[in-house]
Amino acid sequence: MTVQIFKTNEVQDFLKLASGLTQKGGNPRTKTIIHRILSDLFKAIEDLDITSDEYWAGVAYLNQLGAQSEAGLLSPGLGLDRYFDMRMDAEDAALGLTNGTPRAIEGPLYVAGAPVVHGFTRLDDGSDTAGKTLIMHGTVFGADGKPVSNASVEVWHANTKGFYSHFDPTGEQKAFNMRRTIMTDAQGRYKFQSILPMGYGCPPDGPTQALLNQLGRHGNRPAHIHFFVTADGHRKLTTQINIDGDPLVNDDFAYATRDGLVPPVVEHTDEASIKEHGLSGPFCEIKFDMTLSPLVNGSDNQIVERPRLAA
Known part of the structure; x- marks a missing residue:
């Protein structure tokens, strides 16, 4: 009753x-x-x-x-992280602000303190031989449409097993593998060499997947690469790209796929391209420019403070 x-x-x-x-x-x-x-x-x-x-x-x-x-x-799996992004998008719309690059969820696997490099770096240490070589590059633009020099581009992603350094249960990855902070050059450019990551799934016997099972949902993510981008006079951009062609690119359990965040992946096998990038064999290329948004009344009105691992 x-x-x-x-x-x-x-x-x-x-x-x-x-x-x-x-x-x-x-x-x-x-x-x-x-x-x-x-x-x-x-x-x-x-x-x-x-x-x-x-x-x-x-x-x-x-x-x-x-x-x-x-x-x-579980938080992104239940759409809570995406909901906060939706609210921030709505706040921007109410203020008449337009984000050149869409925001996307941070996820739970960021680690502060990644080594700082300038312009170009290699993210992976070469130990994951199953990965296809990736060259990713682009330009960071300011709210005025001009390239931003000395912008901080923090990047992190998983290996071909879907594991991140500092969270890898196999213990195979060294500290800060596939994690760097790249400072853009005088023309606002960043560039890195790494490997194409793979997506990951929730631990199959964990509580997150147990609840998703009750909801009739899977707990898998497409392959993706995370970014924090910061520069003086601009709001911090938290975003990520999904790897084009991944079968889950439009079925992400964390709801992080957004228009404008699935750049094409171009495969190069010609000798000229391989030589241009100083490589020894075929590689994939992703070009992805990012545009920052202005401060609101002199401050970042959407900065997110949350517990994060530091190493």
Whole structure:
């Protein structure tokens, strides 16, 4: 039998008590957020007739999610990261701002402190021999359409097994493999040599995939490359490209595929191109220019502070 008690004075007063609204101490913002979350949860329990068994299964799930450090993986999988991007896009539209390069989710696998290089670098250390050689390059443009010199282009991606350095369960990758911070040259250009990455899937026996199974969804991502781009006088750009031709390019469990973020991959086998880039065999090329957006009233109104691994 479903009972309706949520709107009673007793329950509403209890929600205020539980969220600290009746107390003088504490943080007002935290109280407001917790009151709303508790209210929504109480209402969901009533509307959906959630049982005690179901509730405690949820508590056990949250414990498992935390124990396996997968909260940052489930977040994009449930579309929360994409929703924040949608809100920021809407804020830009309301301000009349246009982003030259679309933003895209950061993901959970960034590591601060990657070696800094200028203009050109090689990201991979050559140990992953299964990967196709990749040359990727482009120009960073400012909000005025002019190239930006000395812009910081942080780039990171997975190997051909879908693993990132610092998070590789095989232990095969050295620190900062396939991670660098490239400072653009005087013409605003960046360039790197690496290998074409592969996509990855959620750990098949982990809590994120367990929930996705309940939703009838897969937990796989297409191959992609992440970027942070920063420059004086501009907002930080968080974005990523998907590798064109990947079968999941339009079926990303993390919802990070966006128009303008799937540049073509050109395969080169001719001797002239190979020689031009100082290589010894065929390679793939991706050209991807990025355009930054201006500060809002002198500040970055959409900078995201979140816990990140540093090494």
